[in-house]
Amino acid sequence: MNSGETVIKTANLTKQFGDFVAVNQISFEVYKGEIFGFLGANGAGKTTAMRMLCGLSIPSSGNATVAGFDIYRQPEQIKRQIGYMSQKFSLYEDLTVKENIHFFGGIYGLDNQELKTKSDALIAQLGLQSEAKTLVRELPLGWKQKLAFSVSVLHKPKIVFLDEPTGGVDPVTRRQFWTLIYEAASNGITVFVTTHYMDEAEYCNRVSIMVDGSIEALGTPQELKTQLNETTMDGVFYQLARGAKREA
Amino acid sequence: MEQFIAFVKKEFYHVLRDRRTLFILFGMPLAQILIFGFALTNEVKNARIAVFDQAKDEASQQLISRITASGYFEIQEDVMDNSLMEDAFKSGKIKLAIIFPRHFENDLFHQHHAQIQVIADASDPNTATTLTSYISSIIQDYQAELAGGAAVMPYQIIPEIRMLYNPQLKGAPNFVPGVMALVLMLVSVMMTAISIVREKETGTMEVLLVSPFKPTWVILSKAVPYLILSLVNVLTILLMSVYVLDLPIAGSWVLLLAESTLFIITCLTLGIFISIKTKSQQVAMLISLMGMLLPTIMFSGFMFPIENMPLPLQLISNVVPAKWFYIIIKSIMIKGLGFEGIWKETLILIMITLFFFLLSLRSFKIRLE
């Protein structure tokens, strides 16, 4: 799954708002097909960092490439190579399942033929055949989130950014969601995910933990547990984030 | 009572800390008064006029040369007779026409008084009044000159002024009551509605409901700050019209303020009613703008004379509170009428207010929908 090809590379990436350093010189690499957990307390700077990587926000200093494109000069190319899904915004509630798939596929430039085959395949895969013409707002949250994820990888992006994709979802659906993530990763899509569920940190190939704008730890879950002498990721996170100066 | 005061205090914090609200509250009336005021006091230069000199004597020529020399007017030479004049007015080629009677000089020096006809296009009432007043003062100067410094004018020229198209001169000093109605609609209806609906949107309404503070008091204490702010607005507009625009108030200040307070309360009940019926700030704003502000502009008589409208629209205008307020304020400010002259309109406003108050009370829910 890990071919060693680097798809995200940052070097001293920094974002400052006035005196406030939201993201402080972070440097890391993410490899193709990897599930990369991007953890941190509220206010640690995760969202800001993610925005820069998606080409939505210009860094104050430092460098980064995403899918081989420079985040300063080629944000438009980056946007074509990535998928994005967040807990808050993912699908249009007042469009049907099918309309959402067609709309999002369409804006990523899939042609009609592709759209047709892909949307049928997707609906079948999620077992939504009888719900294809249902408004998204009437679906249970878990289904919505699964659908939103599938839509975000419909155009086969190199990287998909997931911002707390499983918040509030029931434990069974949450696990089905992760099965989808595994499938995407085994198809070579790099998954960059934030979560507040520490058991989900274990499902990642590698995990970084941000504290006060800096990356305090980075490694496989096993490495981090050994390094900090903890038995669970919960313990690892608590040990690192407890020392945060920034008010959470 | 303490709860009530704390609530009102909080409401003031909201208003004072939101620049957009502040701007609408105080910038709007100022801007409107200045814009209208500017249009009103704007000096007219090189207005095209026609002179129809049937006398063609020395006196008429002297007066015409003075008019030309003033710099305010530009005489259109080709409009020289009655029939041409009407066309010229209609096409907007001239704004004003002066007609000298056949024996002007003779009348003036032998009968000691002569008449001049001054016809103005009053479809633009501001310009029409300005132009006629210029003509009048030029004529007065000429008279004074003929008198040679005597206290009693030996020779009188009487300008007979006719306003075409809009004989009652709708507009000019009438915009202040109009602006007042508009601003109060905006502040009292829209701001109140939005501020209540905002609490629903942010979820604070839930906490307020789950408190010993009675829900109806929540609504009432929302109204008080906007009542005060609206009164400040009314005072600002009135003071500006008196001191900046030199538009005196003919009637009683007390009556004027009392009637304004009544109209503000009407607006507040409307705002509260909207806020009870809507769930989002956007909808509240849309309804306030489309349902309240638009009819105010259309049907208050401020922009468009109601008596020129087709009957169905005239009937609709009767349910627009701003129409009655507009009549009341105009009567007090311009005509100087007392309460006996406006009690009917006042009664209608009170009825409308009561209607919406009771409707609000009925549809108000002490729980979430």
Next chain:
Amino acid sequence: MVEHSASGAGSSKKSLNMIAVNHISKTYNGGAVKAVNDVSFTVDRGELFGLIGPDGAGKSSIFRMLTTLLLPDSGTATVNGYNIVTNYQQIRSSVGYMPGRFSLYQDLSIEENLHFFATLFNTTVEENYHLIADIYVQIAPFKKRRAGKLSGGMKQKLALCCALIHKPTVLFLDEPTTGVDPVSRKEFWEMLGRLKRQGITIVVSTPYMDEASLCDRIALIQQGKILSVDTPQQIIAAYPDQLYAVKAADMLRLVQILPTFRPSVNSYLFGEYIHVDALDINGDGLKDDLIRFLDAEGFKGIEVIPISPTIEDCFIKMLTS
């Protein structure tokens, strides 16, 4: 606040239960959406009671009915002896409520928010300061800052202070920890523990299963239905089967292979392990079978450990059976 003490409430109304919910149901859109479906439970005085379930399970609807904001379609409920429909005014003046979204005035400062809510409830910050003291000191250095400029954790603390300032008999907290990071969540639960020791009954809802064990008793809820009400220990003890935690070098393949082991075996990811629920088959025979099976499939570093379930396991069990 005195009128809500024991004498004021009337001894006849004073039951052992602080909250008693009797078969309440709530539907929306004219019955199309069943938000709460025949729910019953009781909460004792001084108890820390948790409503545990995912989004859309009906937790907020239950909270809103108990705080008199919604009327149930059917069923009855009492809070501190007061009926939620007929005695809503008494309930409103004696409970504290923190809705899902932190309902603060964003343009008022910490101090102003707190004073406003205190006055609203006819009390002063000074009168009940002891209740909020150890939470408030953490945000006091920023008391002039507007609530809108606060971070999530600080907003949460301020909202809690505002809900507590009138010394409520019951505190209703609707998903206070949703979207909050694990460290802040832990701190928040420590605060709840201290409040409980001061004698306040607390009803809290959360989608995080790991928070269940911090409650005295919990109700597991899904799609408007209560799956189980008991102490976390009892719920775990009632788990019918033996559970195993399984691990091997290639976890991804393990997830895919395990369902083919036996049709009666349910398996799912759980942190670094995969939990295998042996359903009705007990005893160590299964463990040996499983190890043999995985060996034969060529897995390396196989671990199979019998474990006791967590609340999340119990919840999954209830959802899948």
